[in-house]
Amino acid sequence: SVLLSISDVTKDYPDGNVRALDHVSFDVGVGEYVAIMGPSGSGKSTLLSILGTLDRPSSGSLTFEGQSIDAGTDLDELRSRAIGFVFQSFYLLPTLTALENIQVPMFGRGWPVAERVEKARELIEAVGMADRAKHLPKQLSVGQRQRIAIARSLANDPRLLLADEPTGNLDTVTAAGILELFEQLHSDRKMTLVTVTHSEEVAMAAQRVICMRDGQIESDQLVARSQS
Ligand code: ADP
Numbered sequence: 001s002v003l004l005s006i007s008d009v010t011k012d013y014p015d016g017n018v019r020a021l022d023h024v025s026f027d028v029g030v031g032e033y034v035a036i037m038g039p040s041g042s043g044k045s046t047l048l049s050i051l052g053t054l055d056r057p058s059s060g061s062l063t064f065e066g067q068s069i070d071a072g073t074d075l076d077e078l079r080s081r082a083i084g085f086v087f088q089s090f091y092l093l094p095t096l097t098a099l100e101n102i103q104v105p106m107f108g109r110g111w112p113v114a115e116r117v118e119k120a121r122e123l124i125e126a127v128g129m130a131d132r133a134k135h136l137p138k139q140l141s142v143g144q145r146q147r148i149a150i151a152r153s154l155a156n157d158p159r160l161l162l163a164d165e166p167t168g169n170l171d172t173v174t175a176a177g178i179l180e181l182f183e184q185l186h187s188d189r190k191m192t193l194v195t196v197t198h199s200e201e202v203a204m205a206a207q208r209v210i211c212m213r214d215g216q217i218e219s220d221q222l223v224a225r226s227q228s
């Protein structure tokens with residue numbers, strides 16, 4: 001079934017007179033793993049912001065789980081309930097431990113403390129970082145910080161995980177570990193993943209690659225799996 005659908009979306013930035021997205025339409029199915037590629041300036045970040053409802057289209061429409069996103073939609077509520085974000089920079093809070101950082105999205109949502117901590121423990125385990133629960137971000141390697149940021153993005157059980165260059169700051173080996181983690185989230189948790197990337201490795205890890213050019217979809221293809 002369809003999780004997310006954008007239809008005929010155009011995004012203009014009036015200052016600079018830029019059309020960042022030009023009549024873009026596609027669906028993302030529940031459980032799909034999609035990579036968005038394309039040259040710098042082709043509209044990838046704009047597209048991801050619109051998919052994540054961080055930015056709104058100039059025209060066109062967006063639906064999430066069959067509900068249309070419009071002026072009446074409580075976007076903060078939708079995002080905190082349904083969408084997880086992973087960025088190239090992790091924005092972990094420096095004075096909180098790894099386990100506490102994972103709980104940040106759960107603050108203010110009425111979780112009993114014990115349940116919040118239990119959920120954070122489950123997630124830190126899921127990203128292979130259980131032995132680092134009490135570490136501060138500065139005591140972790142960059143790859144470990146990204147794992148904590150990913151665990152945090154899962155705190156409210158999002159149906160959709162959006163990632164912008166999730167391995168952009170990581171060395172090859174560390175990046176491969178994060179891709180394995182995404183693969184696990186996709187296969188074990190049936191997570192729907194949409195990631196913007198410049199990296200062939202990241203794109204090849206996905207099931208479907210959408211290539212953007214000049215604000216339009218240039219190609220949209222399933223990734224061929226090598227027979228091995
Ligand atoms: P990509 O992520 O593929 O590099 P972007 O979505 O960031 O592309 O940008 C698409 C186009 O929109 C570019 O031409 C960029 O300069 C322009 N753009 C992006 N954000 C803004 C903004 N806030 N104001 C004006 N123009 C912007």
Ligand code: ADP
Nearest residue numbers: 132135136137138139140141142143144171174
């Ligand atoms: P990497 O080689 O992946 O970049 P680092 O060399 O930064 O990793 O760290 C190696 C290990 O040491 C990591 O598991 C990290 O958690 C731990 N570590 C790094 N700095 C500290 C610190 N200041 N205090 C405690 N543990 C640390």
